[in-house]
Amino acid sequence: MGKVVVIDHPLIQHKLTLIRDKNTGSKDFREIVKEMSMLIGYEITRDLPLQEVEIETPLCVTKSKSIAGKKLGLVPILRAGLGMVDGILQLIPAAKVGHVGLYRDPETLEPVEYYCKLPTDVEERDLIVLDPMLATGGSAIAAIGFLKDKGVTNIKLACIIASPEGIKAFHDAHDDVDIYVASVDEKLNDHAYIVPGLGDAGDRLFGTK
Ligand SMILES: O=P(O)(O)OC[C@H]1O[C@H](OP(=O)(O)OP(=O)(O)O)[C@H](O)[C@@H]1O
Ligand SMILES: O=c1cc[nH]c(=O)[nH]1
Numbered sequence: 080m081g082k083v084v085v086i087d088h089p090l091i092q093h094k095l096t097l098i099r100d101k102n103t104g105s106k107d108f109r110e111i112v113k114e115m116s117m118l119i120g121y122e123i124t125r126d127l128p129l130q131e132v133e134i135e136t137p138l139c140v141t142k143s144k145s146i147a148g149k150k151l152g153l154v155p156i157l158r159a160g161l162g163m164v165d166g167i168l169q170l171i172p173a174a175k176v177g178h179v180g181l182y183r184d185p186e187t188l189e190p191v192e193y194y195c196k197l198p199t200d201v202e203e204r205d206l207i208v209l210d211p212m213l214a215t216g217g218s219a220i221a222a223i224g225f226l227k228d229k230g231v232t233n234i235k236l237a238c239i240i241a242s243p244e245g246i247k248a249f250h251d252a253h254d255d256v257d258i259y260v261a262s263v264d265e266k267l268n269d270h271a272y273i274v275p276g277l278g279d280a281g282d283r284l285f286g287t288k
């Protein structure tokens with residue numbers, strides 16, 4: 080069964096409070112989402128394999144550790160996932176970035192795909208899928224189903240807020256994918272928004288409402 084890793088580090092929890100606040104404007108919202116993504120990225124890459132390498136310090140030759148040539152990829156779910164890319168890329172600049180465009184139909188709540196561009200060798204990469212909000216789970220379920228259809232086998236999901244309903248639906252569909260999240264909130268409301276949540280992450284990032 081996939082894990083749910085709630086990252087309760089004080090810095091993450093403090094920043095989450097700031098972006099939940101409806102008075103936080105787009106500029107600050109973007110900056111804080113980027114900072115939180117870097118911190119989530121630190122945790123999500125904790126199990127990257129290391130190899131021993133020989134280097135020379137100014138004093139002597141020594142053995143030291145370096146990341147063992149893993150091919151990584153980030154896949155933001157557009158639009159809101161875009162806000163999480165730069166923070167993680169700062170930590171792992173060699174990662175390739177694929178994009179999956181999905182929006183949630185406001186009537187049916189079903190995800191609608193409108194864009195997809197992935198690295199050509201995507202099936203050889205370990206992927207981190209990025210989306211700040213896991214609400215019904217429909218968007219993340221569809222995006223990851225799509226990546227699995229392309230042959231990808233090793234995927235983690237990085238979110239900022241998840242609902243209990245979304246986590247259940249997600250793991251019913253993809254029980255091999257671990258979820259990393261800053262908070263599991265109380266519930267979904269009648270419009271499938273996360274409560275207390277932070278509102279519409281895409282609109283708050285890009286100022287579209
Ligand atoms: O778990 P779900 O019920 O599928 O909801 C979560 C999705 O909804 C939001 O996207 P939205 O449709 O608002 O598109 P946007 O990112 O372009 O704003 C959010 O960024 C997730 O992708
Ligand atoms: O609470 C929610 C639910 C879906 N999408 C969002 O951006 N926020």
Ligand SMILES: [Mg+2]
Nearest residue numbers: 279280281282
């Ligand atoms: Mg949105």
